[in-house]
Amino acid sequence: MPGPMFRVAVILATASATLLAAPGALGDRASGNAATIEIQRLRPGLHLLSGAGCNVVAWTGPDGAVLVDSGKAEAAPQLVESVARIAPRGVRFVVNTHWHPDHTGGNALLGQSGALVVSQENVRLRMAERQDLGEYALEVPAATAEALPVVTFDDSLVLNLNGERLELLHAPAAHTDGDGIAWWVEANVVHLGDVFHAEGYPFLDTGSGGSLAGLVAAVETVLSRADARTLIVPGHGPVSTRADLAAYRDMLVAVGRRVRELAEQGRSLEEVLAAEPTAAFDARYGAGGVSAERFVRLLFEDLSGRR
Numbered sequence: 001m002p003g004p005m006f007r008v009a010v011i012l013a014t015a016s017a018t019l020l021a022a023p024g025a026l027g028d029r030a031s032g033n034a035a036t037i038e039i040q041r042l043r044p045g046l047h048l049l050s051g052a053g054c055n056v057v058a059w060t061g062p063d064g065a066v067l068v069d070s071g072k073a074e075a076a077p078q079l080v081e082s083v084a085r086i087a088p089r090g091v092r093f094v095v096n097t098h099w100h101p102d103h104t105g106g107n108a109l110l111g112q113s114g115a116l117v118v119s120q121e122n123v124r125l126r127m128a129e130r131q132d133l134g135e136y137a138l139e140v141p142a143a144t145a146e147a148l149p150v151v152t153f154d155d156s157l158v159l160n161l162n163g164e165r166l167e168l169l170h171a172p173a174a175h176t177d178g179d180g181i182a183w184w185v186e187a188n189v190v191h192l193g194d195v196f197h198a199e200g201y202p203f204l205d206t207g208s209g210g211s212l213a214g215l216v217a218a219v220e221t222v223l224s225r226a227d228a229r230t231l232i233v234p235g236h237g238p239v240s241t242r243a244d245l246a247a248y249r250d251m252l253v254a255v256g257r258r259v260r261e262l263a264e265q266g267r268s269l270e271e272v273l274a275a276e277p278t279a280a281f282d283a284r285y286g287a288g289g290v291s292a293e294r295f296v297r298l299l300f301e302d303l304s305g306r307r
């Protein structure tokens with residue numbers, strides 16, 4: 001189980017004009033007031049930092065520190081300050097699970113201090129150009145040089161450090177087209193990025209190449225390797241178990257099947273929404289950043305090719 005938690009109170013710098021236009025899976029707009037980054041020990045050498053916009057895992061040891069994901073740009077100074085408490089010699093590598101700005105926003109600051117950014121190839125391709133996240137009415141400018149991934153991989157990559165293996169596995173066409181799942185083999189800890197949302201419906205980013213089939217396949221891959229002791233870190237929400245991830249898979253499959261059936265019967269999006277295909281799951285997942293309506297609409301687009 002996760003170890004003791006200690007809090008680092010931080011004050012967010014004045015919010016810049018590039019923040020998200022709407023709250024949701026990409027994180028809420030920083031209030032401009034106090035924010036808190038919590039540090040939670042997962043296993044020896046592995047800590048979860050939450051509060052920077054997404055879940056960040058810090059991996060520390062004699063060979064140096066690695067971060068998986070880097071949070072929102074607005075929280076980067078506080079994230080770096082918190083990381084320094086557990087990794088005083090700095091960060092060698094930053095792994096991005098995907099390109100979204102709430103997972104890559106700290107890259108620039110960490111890159112300026114010498115960290116190398118690692119990601120699946122499609123993450124770099126997207127970050128190198130302006131991206132239009134229409135679902136959130138957000139235009140994300142092309143990343144600066146120090147924020148761009150330096151090391152990229154196609155299917156998989158291994159970082160051998162600190163007497164441990166960190167396996168990075170590409171999950172094709174899942175939340176986006178560039179999702180990387182980070183698996184610490186010995187420690188039995190996995191960070192799924194936004195392939196897994198522990199407390200809400202996922203944001204299926206069809207505009208970035210995401211799909212339900214890929215999302216389910218990625219979750220199945222993790223379930224096939226996980227056991228009852230695996231600590232499963234979602235992109236957002238609390239550290240979870242294999243049983244939590246299996247329940248999430250069951251939800252994805254059940255809602256997807258219903259939306260597909262209705263779409264194949266020729267129903268319109270409005271009719272599919274009116275049928276409330278998520279009704280059995282709203283108690284568990286309906287209060288997250290992605291509404292049931294948005295989830296069903298994106299599923300409908302993905303599964304029917306209609307809008």
Ligand SMILES: [Zn+2]
Binds near residue numbers: 175194
């Ligand atoms: Zn995301």
